[in-house]
Amino acid sequence: MAEEIKAKLEKYRTAPFDARFPNQNQTRNCWSNYVDFYRCQKALTAKDVDTAPCEWYKRVYQSLCPMAWIEKWDEQREDGTFPGKI
Amino acid sequence: MAHPSQLGFQDAASPVMEELLHFHDHTLMIVFLISTLVLYIIMAMVTTKLTNKFILDSQEIEIIWTLLPALILILIALPSLRILYLMDEVNDPHLTVKALGHQWYWSYEYTDYNNFGFDSYMVPTQDLTPGQFRLLDVDHRMVIPTESPVRVLITADDVLHSWAVPSLGIKMDAVPGRLNQTAFIVSRPGIYYGQCSEICGANHSFMPIVVEAIPLKHFENWSTLMLENS
Numbered sequence: 001m002a003e004e005i006k007a008k009l010e011k012y013r014t015a016p017f018d019a020r021f022p023n024q025n026q027t028r029n030c031w032s033n034y035v036d037f038y039r040c041q042k043a044l045t046a047k048d049v050d051t052a053p054c055e056w057y058k059r060v061y062q063s064l065c066p067m068a069w070i071e072k073w074d075e076q077r078e079d080g081t082f083p084g085k086i
Numbered sequence: 087m088a089h090p091s092q093l094g095f096q097d098a099a100s101p102v103m104e105e106l107l108h109f110h111d112h113t114l115m116i117v118f119l120i121s122t123l124v125l126y127i128i129m130a131m132v133t134t135k136l137t138n139k140f141i142l143d144s145q146e147i148e149i150i151w152t153l154l155p156a157l158i159l160i161l162i163a164l165p166s167l168r169i170l171y172l173m174d175e176v177n178d179p180h181l182t183v184k185a186l187g188h189q190w191y192w193s194y195e196y197t198d199y200n201n202f203g204f205d206s207y208m209v210p211t212q213d214l215t216p217g218q219f220r221l222l223d224v225d226h227r228m229v230i231p232t233e234s235p236v237r238v239l240i241t242a243d244d245v246l247h248s249w250a251v252p253s254l255g256i257k258m259d260a261v262p263g264r265l266n267q268t269a270f271i272v273s274r275p276g277i278y279y280g281q282c283s284e285i286c287g288a289n290h291s292f293m294p295i296v297v298e299a300i301p302l303k304h305f306e307n308w309s310t311l312m313l314e315n316s
Contacts, residue, residue, distance in 0.1 A: 013198065014237065017178055024268070026266070062197050062201070065265075066184055066241060066265075068243070
């Protein structure tokens with residue numbers, strides 16, 4: 001599983017088509033991947049496992065989300081005011 | 087770019103725009119034919135001294151002028167739907183670029199590999215160099231590789247804007263808090279111009295969009311150069 005993700009990450013060009021978000025509005029796509037990355041990190045660190053598989057979500061949200069949104073959400077996470085559940 | 091007294095579309099630079107152009111030619115031809123026929127009939131009716139007070143109905147002509155329009159409408163609808171579904175095809179982009187609308191400039195972000203972005207301001211009229219286009223040229227263009235599927239995600243920082251490039255057949259609203267996706271393939275190298283298409287304040291007319299399409303190899307050189315300089 002981790003091997004497959006590593007292979008996918010090496011061949012990464014840009015965020016691929018995600019069938020969960022097939023239409024024009026990709027806001028949720030960006031949001032989901034951002035939140036999924038930090039949830040994945042939290043879950044895997046809690047289990048004391050290598051967090052490398054979480055990198056996929058990070059690459060995708062970096063491709064999709066505007067830099068300003070990411071900075072704002074990072075600040076909110078540090079302040080404890082982030083609206084998502086991580 | 088647009089030319090003075092231009093009547094038709096700009097030359098197509100993407101396959102979708104080519105289809106739209108041909109569809110428009112097809113539909114406009116039908117419209118011209120119908121309008122000419124109707125105008126002729128009106129002229130004929132108005133300029134004749136012949137009268138007939140005894141026609142009440144005619145089954146044959148009623149059938150013809152019901153079926154023929156229905157057939158013509160189908161001939162318009164089928165290519166139209168074909169293009170509609172073509173535009174919605176699942177695509178596998180090679181590159182994602184984000185276009186953010188601000189008051190009153192666009193900024194572009196290329197973040198697939200590094201966090202790289204820049205602003206794109208219109209060149210003020212007094213600063214134009216010979217050969218540049220007034221109200222259209224910008225200091226930093228959005229550079230794209232040719233013949234590669236590109237995904238553009240459009241949003242805005244403050245108020246509504248709209249990202250439009252007519253020769254690529256694209257117009258997409260830039261809404262604050264929303265990420266609108268569109269995709270295109272640029273068929274040939276060149277420089278393609280567009281203008282903000284949603285009223286956004288005093289300088290709405292002065293925040294143009296310029297897409298520069300270059301072969302992939304040169305695109306890679308450009309992005310390396312931009313990264314080093316930023």
